[in-house]
Amino acid sequence: MRTVIINTFDIQGGAARAANRLHNALKSNAVESSMVVMSKKSSDPSVMEIGGYTPNEKIDYQYILRKLVQRYYIDSSRTDLSNTLFSFAYPGRDISSIPRLQSADLINLHWVGFFQTPVTIQKLMKLGKPMVWTLHDMCPFTGGCHYSAGCDGYTRDCRNCPQLSNDPYSLPNAILKDKLELFEGFPLTIASPSRWLADCARKSALFRNCRIEVIPNSIETDIYTPISKDDAKAALEIDPKNIVLMFGADSGNEKRKGFAELEAALARARTNPLFEDIVRRKGITILSLGPLTADMSKLGMDIKELGHVSDDTLIARAYSAADIFILPSLEDNLPNMMLESMACGTPVLAFRSGGIPDVVQDGVNGRLVPTGDVNALAERLVELVSDKALRERLGAESAKFVHGAYTPKIQADRYLALFEELRCSSDYKTWSAKTNSENRSDADGLDMECGPSFNAIRYKVMLAALLRAIPEICQAFASKMPDQNMEGICRLENEIDVLKNSLSWRLTAPLRKMLKAVRRES
Template identity: 50%
Template sequence: MKIVHISTYDILGGAARAAYRLHSGLKGQGYSSQMVVRKKQSSDPDVIGVTPLDTGQENERELFCYAAIQDRYINANRTKLSNTIFSLPYPGYDLSKLPEVIGADVLNLHWVAYYQSPFTITALLRLGKPVVWTLHDQWAFTGGCHYTAGCESYISDCSDCPQLASDPYSLPAGVLKDKIELFSGLSLTVVSPSRWLAECVKNSALFGRMRVAVIPNGVETDIFRPISKMRAKKLLGLPPDTMTVLFGAEYGSERRKGFKELAAAIGHCLSDPWFEAKAREDKVRILCFGQPDERIDSIKIPVISLGYLKSDQKVREAYNAADVFIQSSLEDNLPNTVLEAMSCGTPVIGFDVGGIPDMVQDGSEGRIIPAGDTVGMANAIIGLLSSPNLLVEMGQKSRSRTERFFSLGNQARNYSDLYLELRGEAKAFSKAGPQTKGKIRLKPGEPGKRFSPSVPLITQGGSDFSTVFDRVLLRTLKDLSPKLQRELDELNADRELRLDLINKQGKEIERLQAETDKWLKECDLLWAKVNTGEGER
């Protein structure tokens, strides 16, 4: 069975890492698995990075328009409700004629923002193959937001978007309506890593009638494994009796990651006499990896920022150096960091949101706290740090639960069972072939191997989005025109300076050339005199 995974990235970011782990797990089970991505960063030969075909002037104009709308109508128009990514689903890379895709038995979509559009996804659905879409956030069934921040308009029509300060043309509503129209009547199976996201999918206007399966993500239990905490702390330069609390996030400034709540919880900890005494004795450290929020200095406990850890070994050492891992997210799916910490035998404290309760059972592998309850989180931190035996017991249970439910082998087997079932259904009910246009262009590579194939870039938008496109673009360009004029003026001023410099350099060259000519003439005269003198002699 040949499986092709379609993802914007292969290993950059949590969603990509989860997709790559599934790809690796399937290969470990003996299946043929490939990834087709927009941005390849790994050296895996089974990962194929694609590039767009050379675009003409018309496509360049369309791409500029989409970029302008994304930048001005969306990015510069956000409310304070959320600062999580909100993205247009256009344009898209048409993969429907790619040989790897045509030869696949099953297609598995993952996080495909800035890579796939409703049109290009529809082309894949029309290939007559089983198509699975593993969701890593809520973007697939909304009008553009990747996390809804509590909004439930995706259940109906995504109107009155609370994440946009101004939306006079109902852009998210138009995007969602296009998705509904384009996907109507086509077969798609949605996989959610968490029960929470699965319920959102079932309630959504887009996917409510489609099949939804819950298959948790997996983690490399052979890589993320327990080592001696004393040794791990020593590797970080910490005394073995130091109490350590670890947290991490790709972007700590993202509001839904809950850094504000984490800082508040640490502040409440310092109100406890036992914890405050330990902190005064310099026995407490906060560890963090990733890009922390700029307010990290407000935490009144020494913080060791590990930055971006570039190897699994360093990540494993960080988890093992921690007595407890904090997951303070206010919105999340099934965070990789929780699985990695548990696999390393480190208990987890997290809020009761998303898929966190799917991994951590309260009182067994850690503590689950009501969302936003910073006092409750502080009490949980103090309760675990003050009970070394309980930490050891919870750590052992965390490792055991990860091996039992969240290994790559378990994940791969669950997916392969689903693939095999869907293949049987697809053979019985075949669909029409693809209806997109364009040819695949291959760049030269090694003989017999594919290298960065180029595919058509589809800039076409859906009918509902197209009806508001021109109005949205007009407003966007109107807002953007002062900035463009300033940049043009700066370019013109810079051009004039460059021309003036070129003129001065030209005159200097002419002067030097004249001096050179004069010097050469003098040399000729001297040479003539030398020759005359030689003749007379």
């Protein structure tokens, strides 16, 4: 079987790592798997890089569209509800003519933000091949948000988006309508790594009539495996006697990752005499994968920040060095870090959110507390810190569970069984033939290759974005002006301020108002 996995990146980020793991697992199962990506960092010859939009290409206008709308229409209007990525769906790269896609038996979409659009995905559907879309967040079935932060607008029409404060043209609604129209009738199959995300997809306006399967991600259990905690700590220059608390994220400032709640829980834990005594004796080390927030360094604890690490062996050693992995996510799918930590025999303490309860069983192989309950998180942390036997029991069960259910072989077998079943269906060719003959909802004739709903508001959205960009453009222009010109502008501004504060200006105010009224009437 020839399969093509499509993802924006090959190994950068959690979704790319998950997609790449599936790609390698399929290859190990004698599947002729390849990846098509926008940006490639690996040296894997089975990964094909397409490239993205850059200002130097002939499609500068599309590049400008994306940057303008993303930065000034979306990013500049974000509310305090969430700061997780909210991405603009256009433009994209049409990859439907690539020979390996033309000859594929099945297409497997993954995280395709800034790479594929509703229009380019429809072009892939028109190839008449089975398609499985593996979800890594909520964006495939929303109008742009990658996590909804509790909003259920995606179950209806994505109007009045609570994540955008200034959206006069209802951009998310237009994007969702494009997806609904362009994908209509196609027998798309959804694969979700977690039951939580699968449930969200079933409720969504876009995927509620699709076949939805839950197939968890896998990890390399030959790499992520328990080793001596003392040896792992020593290798990282950590005192083996210390209790190591580990956590991590690509961005510690992303609200849904729960770092603010984690900081509050650590501060709360320090009110416990036993915990505080260990902290004062420098007996607790915080180990971080990825950047820490500024406030985390103010907690007065010993911190070892590893930053961004790409070496799986070093990451696995870090997990083994940890005594407790804290996962304070408020919304998440099936975090790679959770699986990796547990595979290394380190129990996870987490909020009961997203797909985390699929793997972490409270009191069996980890600890779960109600989402956002800082006091409960602190209490369980103190419990684990003070009970080595409990940590070791939960850690042993963690490794046993993950090594028994989340191996690459198990994941590949489940995907391959699904792929083989879908390959026998003729529904895809029937839909393709019908859609191509009717040219229904096709966007080929549209300038910029935007979907019909966005195309109807495109110029309004671009104009709104441009108007919002003007102050920043002017400021940037002014910053590049010669110093003498800036001095002249400052003098002029001062003279205007003096004039407006003068007695003559105040006395002539009624006359100016009268002149304005006369002009309006004439």
